[in-house]
Amino acid sequence: SKNYKITLLPGDGIGPEIMKVAVAVLQAIAPKFDLTFAFETALIGGAAIDATGHPLPDETLQSCKNSDAVLLAAVGGDKWDSMPSHLRPEQALLGLRGGMELFANLRPAQILPQLIDASTLKREVVEGVDILVVRELTGGIYFGKPKGIVADENGVRRGFNTMVYTEPEIDRIAKVGFEAAQKRRGSVVSVDKSNVLDVSQLWRERVTAISSDYPDVKLSHMYVDNATMQIIRNPKQFDVILTSNLFGDILSDAAAMLTGSIGMLPSASLGVAGAPGVFEPVHGSAPDIAGKDLANPLAQVLSAAMMLRYAFNEGAAADAIESAVNKVLDSGKRTGDIMADGCEKLGCIAMGEALLAAI
Amino acid sequence: SKNYKITLLPGDGIGPEIMKVAVAVLQAIAPKFDLTFAFETALIGGAAIDATGHPLPDETLQSCKNSDAVLLAAVGGDKWDSMPSHLRPEQALLGLRGGMELFANLRPAQILPQLIDASTLKREVVEGVDILVVRELTGGIYFGKPKGIVADENGVRRGFNTMVYTEPEIDRIAKVGFEAAQKRRGSVVSVDKSNVLDVSQLWRERVTAISSDYPDVKLSHMYVDNATMQIIRNPKQFDVILTSNLFGDILSDAAAMLTGSIGMLPSASLGVAGAPGVFEPVHGSAPDIAGKDLANPLAQVLSAAMMLRYAFNEGAAADAIESAVNKVLDSGKRTGDIMADGCEKLGCIAMGEALLAAI
Ligand SMILES: CC(C)[C@H](C(=O)O)[C@@H](O)C(=O)O
Ligand SMILES: CC(C)[C@H](C(=O)O)[C@@H](O)C(=O)O
Numbered sequence: 001s002k003n004y005k006i007t008l009l010p011g012d013g014i015g016p017e018i019m020k021v022a023v024a025v026l027q028a029i030a031p032k033f034d035l036t037f038a039f040e041t042a043l044i045g046g047a048a049i050d051a052t053g054h055p056l057p058d059e060t061l062q063s064c065k066n067s068d069a070v071l072l073a074a075v076g077g078d079k080w081d082s083m084p085s086h087l088r089p090e091q092a093l094l095g096l097r098g099g100m101e102l103f104a105n106l107r108p109a110q111i112l113p114q115l116i117d118a119s120t121l122k123r124e125v126v127e128g129v130d131i132l133v134v135r136e137l138t139g140g141i142y143f144g145k146p147k148g149i150v151a152d153e154n155g156v157r158r159g160f161n162t163m164v165y166t167e168p169e170i171d172r173i174a175k176v177g178f179e180a181a182q183k184r185r186g187s188v189v190s191v192d193k194s195n196v197l198d199v200s201q202l203w204r205e206r207v208t209a210i211s212s213d214y215p216d217v218k219l220s221h222m223y224v225d226n227a228t229m230q231i232i233r234n235p236k237q238f239d240v241i242l243t244s245n246l247f248g249d250i251l252s253d254a255a256a257m258l259t260g261s262i263g264m265l266p267s268a269s270l271g272v273a274g275a276p277g278v279f280e281p282v283h284g285s286a287p288d289i290a291g292k293d294l295a296n297p298l299a300q301v302l303s304a305a306m307m308l309r310y311a312f313n314e315g316a317a318a319d320a321i322e323s324a325v326n327k328v329l330d331s332g333k334r335t336g337d338i339m340a341d342g343c344e345k346l347g348c349i350a351m352g353e354a355l356l357a358a359i
Numbered sequence: 360s361k362n363y364k365i366t367l368l369p370g371d372g373i374g375p376e377i378m379k380v381a382v383a384v385l386q387a388i389a390p391k392f393d394l395t396f397a398f399e400t401a402l403i404g405g406a407a408i409d410a411t412g413h414p415l416p417d418e419t420l421q422s423c424k425n426s427d428a429v430l431l432a433a434v435g436g437d438k439w440d441s442m443p444s445h446l447r448p449e450q451a452l453l454g455l456r457g458g459m460e461l462f463a464n465l466r467p468a469q470i471l472p473q474l475i476d477a478s479t480l481k482r483e484v485v486e487g488v489d490i491l492v493v494r495e496l497t498g499g500i501y502f503g504k505p506k507g508i509v510a511d512e513n514g515v516r517r518g519f520n521t522m523v524y525t526e527p528e529i530d531r532i533a534k535v536g537f538e539a540a541q542k543r544r545g546s547v548v549s550v551d552k553s554n555v556l557d558v559s560q561l562w563r564e565r566v567t568a569i570s571s572d573y574p575d576v577k578l579s580h581m582y583v584d585n586a587t588m589q590i591i592r593n594p595k596q597f598d599v600i601l602t603s604n605l606f607g608d609i610l611s612d613a614a615a616m617l618t619g620s621i622g623m624l625p626s627a628s629l630g631v632a633g634a635p636g637v638f639e640p641v642h643g644s645a646p647d648i649a650g651k652d653l654a655n656p657l658a659q660v661l662s663a664a665m666m667l668r669y670a671f672n673e674g675a676a677a678d679a680i681e682s683a684v685n686k687v688l689d690s691g692k693r694t695g696d697i698m699a700d701g702c703e704k705l706g707c708i709a710m711g712e713a714l715l716a717a718i
Pocket of ligand 2: 195196225449452453608
């Protein structure tokens, strides 16, 4: 049997509840596909701040690096909002991305037929939408230097950050985008702001150059403002959206919101070949409903499926989880966030049990 | 009678057609309110490139600076897309903004009841939406230095731009945002990315400080990724959105697209007190339909109304134009872009005539 080492990062808010469900699902799936999992749980975010004073303790980063894959839930909450910014829970995410060199963030936004009415967009606009946002995750303005807040001789302050990409950084994320498109519908829209930004001009030039190695993929370019409009106007035109860190942050949230059910969306953050990736839901830690057995565990469970597929190449096991999720939705079971007329409302624990029954 | 000097910048694509309608409307309104207008037409964008080799000739900038207000249509088109980037039509916009110090860009996005079905969002989500995006327009990453594309010792290139704001730049746009909210529904959402960017931390700090001078305005803060989601999820929560240059570019387009009819949306770009502002539609130059009498002139006409209101303080004359637009829409007349079942389809010229008849 194949054994995989998984670091679990439950984090804050609803994190621990939904993680529990995902782990139970993984354990239920394992024997059916002759897999075994060795789980190691580590602290991150506010929970880590409370225990150690730091949102990403070195032990946590080491455990992640030594694993075959990392399953992360969510971090953050009001409780830590007044911390100095370098000690805020979100810094753990940036530290993890930088520390594990997770340069490729894959965020699928797919309309599930069972949940189509949860969208704020009209049915005919979103029916069949299936977008993959490929976001660069370790460069751009998130990590660019110089940065800071400085005062001039008169004491007037200026705040500044640097949006920067090198050619190799662009090339490697472009390859991820084109390869993803080859396995999907063969189209990449690269999003930049090259009519204004030098860094985007280099981006567009390199993406275009790399595209010549993928003659089977159709490449087009869009400015970020127009792309945001097009996501609202006609989202079906998109297959893969390839973009930089900041633009990907914005566009992946826009694409996610099209579905009306971000409680359903998983994501993957991948590093260089052979290094472990991080798998996590797109939604946040939802502190307002934490501990009340109200959370939707499905994005976390689908993140575990994504881990099986991308990190371990266990497609059949991933399929089994995804079809259990589908079966549960088909049977009309829903958590509060995706509740609809005529459906049966379940808590987080009961939803987990329904999944186990469906497996 | 009061006389106003207006520089007209018809620009490219459908620009000249829609400008003709706006000018006719202004001329029809003038005698009713004891106004006279002295128009001066100047070259901008591709038209200026063709005639002078430069997208914003010095003469044009001088004419704008010497006017009481500038009415701009739209610039750009495929024809000039292969020009080197510093000579592209869009550079004229940046040159105009910088050259006239137009630091405050006001972009209203309002759902017109007659056009509500044009939205891709559900009626109940967008009904009554009335958002004003207040975008900083002469700072941030659009104008920040250093910037460029440079090679290291091994010939590997990096592209970079600087996102930068000083305290006075933030303070003055924040005041515009709060004052706008006082005349509206009294709420400002300031959008930044202060969980990642130093420049956003200074932004948030200064906006909060300035807000103490406006105790009647309710201020809240949102990260740009969440704001984009919220615009799609529940746009009615927003009154004034106050934000930086790049985020405003993206969010104002998202807000505009909610209406489903960006052919209807005007905008204003204002400078320091007493200096002329620029008024223009949100939509582009639509080269594909240029010269075919298919364009929708209403955003251009509403931009002229905005000019009367903001630049000349002629609110009654602005009202008269806006109510003519309403009357024409109520009577079921539509251009192709906003056509609906049971309506009468008009070209650009006929729409102009309908407006004149309604005045
Ligand atoms: C929490 C924040 C730092 C993070 C980001 O901006 O990348 C989040 O918005 C995300 O998209 O994962
Ligand atoms: C054309 C471009 C430079 C411009 C901008 O980015 O500001 C446009 O998108 C706008 O919003 O007016």
